[in-house]
Amino acid sequence: MLRSAKSVPSDLVYYFGENSFHLGNFKQSVDWLNKYIQLKGTTGQFSALAVERLKSAEEGLMKEKVVESQQARQVLSQDYDIDCGPTGKVTCPVCKGSTVIIKKGYVSDTYKTCPYCNKLGYLQCEDYNLLLKGQLEPSTTNP
Numbered sequence: 001m002l003r004s005a006k007s008v009p010s011d012l013v014y015y016f017g018e019n020s021f022h023l024g025n026f027k028q029s030v031d032w033l034n035k036y037i038q039l040k041g042t043t044g045q046f047s048a049l050a051v052e053r054l055k056s057a058e059e060g061l062m063k064e065k066v067v068e069s070q071q072a073r074q075v076l077s078q079d080y081d082i083d084c085g086p087t088g089k090v091t092c093p094v095c096k097g098s099t100v101i102i103k104k105g106y107v108s109d110t111y112k113t114c115p116y117c118n119k120l121g122y123l124q125c126e127d128y129n130l131l132l133k134g135q136l137e138p139s140t141t142n143p
């Protein structure tokens with residue numbers, strides 16, 4: 001039915017936006033409705049409805065973001081510990097296991113020993129959790 005994006009009638013764009021909204025897909029709904037308003041301005045058959053629906057969709061999207069950031073905060077909160085599995089070790093996320101941190105410079109790159117994993121490339125679970133909470137102090141014994 002739809003040969004290409006260009007051939008989609010603008011009314012359909014509005015219906016897609018409306019439909020996405022009812023499916024709870026607010027992000028997509030916002031995209032479609034913006035597209036409709038772009039195409040039709042404020043004089044289209046559904047312009048008033050689209051503007052109104054866009055407001056609701058954006059509110060829905062906002063609420064989703066609030067929930068997401070609350071979840072993220074929960075994960076990173078002080079009393080949440082990540083389970084590192086039976087080995088109790090995690091690849092160092094700072095150097096990605098390479099034990100070296102490369103700093104891109106204008107002339108040349110600078111190589112520095114990773115101050116977090118002590119040349120091991122991995123962290124003990126305890127240290128890993130500290131790092132995630134921003135409480136792991138980098139080692140100062142590096143040259």
Ligand SMILES: [Zn+2]
Nearest residue numbers: 092095114117
């Ligand atoms: Zn490291």
